[in-house]
Amino acid sequence: MRNNREEQREGLKMRLIDAAEARIAAGGLNGLKARDVTADAGCALGALYTAFEDLDRLILHVNSRTLARLGAALQAAVVPGQGPKAVMAALAQGYVGFALANFRLWAALFTHRLPEGIEAPDWHRAEHAVLIAQIITPLGKLRPELAGDALRQRALTVFAAVHGVVMLALTARFVATPRDQVSGEVAALVTALTRGLAE
Structure with missing residues (x-):
């Protein structure tokens, strides 16, 4: 039993995570300050460092x-019984929808960097498997000759292609797809990818 x-301490951690999450959702990672987070959480600045090593660990x-x-959003996007091409298309649209609805929190996954020389903990690295875990099964059906590391690498490549289009669009880079067209362009990309994979 917990004393x-x-x-x-657990309650403090949850309040700090809630506060940091709200700050990132509202304004992104830029300008996130420990003092603001602790004020929102209703605790002293020093309390953050009793719950987490530093602000970076809180962001993790x-x-x-x-x-x-x-x-959960990717899982919910797939209708049971769909064929592998339909599953790939549904996962891509689920990814686009999540990024659009949660842009700043989603972007924080890819823009947050730990200080040089500090590695992300194993538990957090393992959690990133969700980015490709649901691609592997339908991709394996489309490319049955791939297995193991080769299948995983191809799934990473497919994810990177979709993610790249979404990231460029939502960060409004010069070569980006317009934000209001990203869903359709991702659909076209996945159709092209799965057509090629099935051949």
């Missing part, structure tokens, strides 16, 4: 939540 001190926990929500 009262452990429960208080926010990103962990976002990854879990993204995984």
